[in-house]
Amino acid sequence: MGLAVGVVLCACCACAAGELVFTAADTEIVVAPNPPLGTQFAARELKGFLDRVLGANVKVVTAFTPGRKAIVLGTNAWSVAAGIDMAVKPRDAFVIKAAKDRLYIAGRDPVKLDPGKVAARGRGTDQRSLARSERATAFGVYEFLERFAGCRFYFPGELGEVVPKAAAIRVPEGTVIERAPVFTQRSVSLNSPMKFQTGSAEEKMSLQLLNWIRLRLETDHLQCGHGLNSFGYASRFADTHPEYFCLRRDGQRATLKVDPNPQSQSHCVGQLCHTSDVWNEITEDVLSYFRGESGERRLGKGRHWGKNVRGVHADVMPQDGMWKCHCKNCLAVYDEGPDYADTLIWGRTCSLARRVKAEGLKGRIAQMAYRPYSKVPKMDIPDNVDVMVATAGPWTLRDEAQYEKGMREMAARHQGLRSWKEKLGRPVWLWTYPGKVNAMNMPDVPQIAPRVWGRFYQKEAPYIFGAFNEAESDSFAFNYLNFYVFSRVAWDVSVDVEALLAEHHRLMYGQGAAAMAKVFDRLEEVWLHKVVRENATTSTGGEPAYERPGPYDLLMKVYSSTLLAELDGFIQDALAAVPKDSLEARRIAFVDAEIVGPIRKRARTFQSARSVEEEMRRRAAAKSCTDIPATAKWWARIGSRVEGDAVVFNVKPSMKAMLSLKTAKVELKPNTRYRASCFLSADLNELPFLQVKKGNGLVFELSEGKSRKRLYRVSGIFGKHAREAWGFDFATESTIEEGGYFALHGYGVEGTVRLDGLCLYEVK
Numbered sequence: 112m113g114l115a116v117g118v119v120l121c122a123c124c125a126c127a128a129g130e131l132v133f134t135a136a137d138t139e140i141v142v143a144p145n146p147p148l149g150t151q152f153a154a155r156e157l158k159g160f161l162d163r164v165l166g167a168n169v170k171v172v173t174a175f176t177p178g179r180k181a182i183v184l185g186t187n188a189w190s191v192a193a194g195i196d197m198a199v200k201p202r203d204a205f206v207i208k209a210a211k212d213r214l215y216i217a218g219r220d221p222v223k224l225d226p227g228k229v230a231a232r233g234r235g236t237d238q239r240s241l242a243r244s245e246r247a248t249a250f251g252v253y254e255f256l257e258r259f260a261g262c263r264f265y266f267p268g269e270l271g272e273v274v275p276k277a278a279a280i281r282v283p284e285g286t287v288i289e290r291a292p293v294f295t296q297r298s299v300s301l302n303s304p305m306k307f308q309t310g311s312a313e314e315k316m317s318l319q320l321l322n323w324i325r326l327r328l329e330t331d332h333l334q335c336g337h338g339l340n341s342f343g344y345a346s347r348f349a350d351t352h353p354e355y356f357c358l359r360r361d362g363q364r365a366t367l368k369v370d371p372n373p374q375s376q377s378h379c380v381g382q383l384c385h386t387s388d389v390w391n392e393i394t395e396d397v398l399s400y401f402r403g404e405s406g407e408r409r410l411g412k413g414r415h416w417g418k419n420v421r422g423v424h425a426d427v428m429p430q431d432g433m434w435k436c437h438c439k440n441c442l443a444v445y446d447e448g449p450d451y452a453d454t455l456i457w458g459r460t461c462s463l464a465r466r467v468k469a470e471g472l473k474g475r476i477a478q479m480a481y482r483p484y485s486k487v488p489k490m491d492i493p494d495n496v497d498v499m500v501a502t503a504g505p506w507t508l509r510d511e512a513q514y515e516k517g518m519r520e521m522a523a524r525h526q527g528l529r530s531w532k533e534k535l536g537r538p539v540w541l542w543t544y545p546g547k548v549n550a551m552n553m554p555d556v557p558q559i560a561p562r563v564w565g566r567f568y569q570k571e572a573p574y575i576f577g578a579f580n581e582a583e584s585d586s587f588a589f590n591y592l593n594f595y596v597f598s599r600v601a602w603d604v605s606v607d608v609e610a611l612l613a614e615h616h617r618l619m620y621g622q623g624a625a626a627m628a629k630v631f632d633r634l635e636e637v638w639l640h641k642v643v644r645e646n647a648t649t650s651t652g653g654e655p656a657y658e659r660p661g662p663y664d665l666l667m668k669v670y671s672s673t674l675l676a677e678l679d680g681f682i683q684d685a686l687a688a689v690p691k692d693s694l695e696a697r698r699i700a701f702v703d704a705e706i707v708g709p710i711r712k713r714a715r716t717f718q719s720a721r722s723v724e725e726e727m728r729r730r731a732a733a734k735s736c737t738d739i740p741a742t743a744k745w746w747a748r749i750g751s752r753v754e755g756d757a758v759v760f761n762v763k764p765s766m767k768a769m770l771s772l773k774t775a776k777v778e779l780k781p782n783t784r785y786r787a788s789c790f791l792s793a794d795l796n797e798l799p800f801l802q803v804k805k806g807n808g809l810v811f812e813l814s815e816g817k818s819r820k821r822l823y824r825v826s827g828i829f830g831k832h833a834r835e836a837w838g839f840d841f842a843t844e845s846t847i848e849e850g851g852y853f854a855l856h857g858y859g860v861e862g863t864v865r866l867d868g869l870c871l872y873e874v875k
């Protein structure tokens with residue numbers, strides 16, 4: 112999969128005579144009669160953009176018109192006559208060749224699959240068919256539009272497409288461009304909703320799929336991800352061969368056929384005993400597939416081969432989160448040490464691969480280096496095994512020295528993608544996690560990091576043939592530039608990422624580019640150094656463990672009022688530099704609304720709620736206000752004292768006990784909206800994110816009447832706080848109990864808290 116770029120320019124390309132010039136008046140797109148559907152799609156894409164560039168209605172025809180300049184699309188008799196032989200080219204390759212008054216753009220296209228129509232259906236599952244069908248003429252079309260017409264495809268729609276108007280498109284005579292991607296595996300998650308886009312869910316998904324096509328992402332997906340599940344062992348053998356399944360600690364076999372809670376990620380169906388004869392079944396299944404037999408023969412009547420087998424590959428990765436089997440044989444293997452799963456799973460994988468070879472079959476085995484079998488095993492690995500390595504991915508490159516240190520440590524443990532490449536003597540492919548999943552699921556926080564996306568893949572390119580990026584986000588706007596840079600590097604690892612970003616800013620924001628560069632740079636820096644924090648690992652074999660800031664730190668300290676003002680300043684500078692209502696101005700407004708806007712709104716709401724001055728204003732504007740005097744009867748589990756208008760209580764160091772402080776009751780009216788607030792100063796211990804996530808910290812709440820039904824609470828207060836307003840809004844129902852009780856509890860905190868100005872007031 113080498114990169115093949117050859118641009119042969121005519122010696123006299125500077126003179127007009129040495130150019131092929133396409134204008135509105137004399138340009139036509141020529142396809143062969145009844146061309147493959149993939150070529151028809153390429154023609155529609157070319158026409159759509161050419162019309163916009165030239166301000167024309169360029170015709171798509173099936174025969175040459177004398178006197179016209181032709182852009183000939185697809186592989187056909189004309190392209191063959193022009194000396195373009197696509198049959199010998201690698202997948203996804205295309206050729207652009209200028210000859211006399213014709214420009215050829217040729218690639219291999221699907222005959223019966225129209226990528227545009229597939230995308231237009233707006234079904235997320237169609238990512239699969241797009242990731243498995245060639246459409247190289249369209250790739251050539253995009254290259255032509257980028258290189259010769261100055262177009263860019265950052266994301267579909269006017270704001271994300273750069274389409275400069277021109278009187279003519281000039282191609283130097285003698286131009287021959289031949290390109291193929293460096294990475295065959297070029298995949299990203301589609302789970303980043305286009306919040307800014309109007310229209311139905313299907314319309315939005317269709318744009319995501321179109322983006323997939325225009326970014327020139329993968330067309331030959333290599334599946335690896337708990338592939339053994341697709342063979343359906345639970346449904347086939349749970350009743351007849353319970354010994355095939357993992358023996359749980361409680362003595363039961365993991366023979367469930369249906370996951371009782373598929374959302375739980377418990378992966379409780381398909382956990383196998385890997386020392387059992389189930390591997391004979393696995394072997395027979397794989398051999399049967401490679402022999403070309405129908406799925407029914409092994410899987411049962413009416414069943415087809417699953418997604419784990421495709422082409423020459425069979426994915427035999429065990430179920431996610433592999434359970435330890437407690438059977439005698441497995442325990443004996445485990446006793447051999449911490450590498451048990453490496454020996455067991457890789458041993459089984461290699462035996463299978465050798466068997467495939469011994470049977471004279473062409474098949475290849477795909478297996479993932481994933482916890483707990485992520486280590487490079489000592490055994491020889493046959494050359495028909497392809498290894499996918501699960502690794503944290505781009506964000507870990509936020510500190511180059513730290514990253515290299517992590518890679519060295521992994522190599523010392525015989526782990527990591529570089530160790531695997533060395534062992535195999537051939538590249539691996541990656542499953543990475545630059546997404547907001549699990550602990551990183553922080554709404555509205557922009558995961559802008561195109562620079563490290565680019566650098567990571569450039570750095571690791573010598574060891575890999577591509578990657579799937581599990582890059583979910585709550586907004587596509589946070590991801591589009593990450594994906595764009597990934598796709599460019601996947602096609603050309605020597606691309607200058609800095610130049611790519613500078614070009615994006617220049618083409619998208621015009622004179623506002625310098626100021627907008629600061630927005631993107633600042634967001635990336637904050638994301639990598641303040642949000643994705645020290646526990647981000649480079650470890651192989653599972654999702655990385657990031658320690659993100661708690662909500663208070665995130666919204667008060669990271670996306671602080673200072674940072675938000677700085678970002679606003681850049682955006683105002685950018686807007687001032689471009690004409691009002693221009694496309695550039697609208698794109699800057701897009702960044703303001705869709706990238707900076709969500710976190711600004713969230714942080715400002717949070718910051719305003721914390722402001723003592725703003726709370727005093729809110730109280731002054733309230734209809735009626737009930738001050739709860741500090742001398743009200745408080746009940747304290749741990750020593751407290753009244754200091755003027757405040758209550759102070761403290762927990763001794765080393766005493767991370769729960770503390771409670773409760774007032775006497777307050778009167779509440781039915782059907783009324785209230786805000787309860789107080790001013791808190793605190794000097795408490797810091798709590799790690801995982802503890803905050805469990806609900807630890809200081810909790811301030813109001814509960815109703817005797818039943819102690821909780822009306823509302825604020826939680827997760829820890830660390831040092833200057834005097835800040837803390838409170839909450841709530842509404843009473845039509846019937847209420849006799850009154851409410853305030854309480855302040857501390858879970859896992861130690862230190863001093865001072866509370867004053869407790870107040871309850873009606874709000875509109």
Ligand SMILES: [Zn+2]
Binds near residue numbers: 357358385386437438
């Ligand atoms: Zn076992």
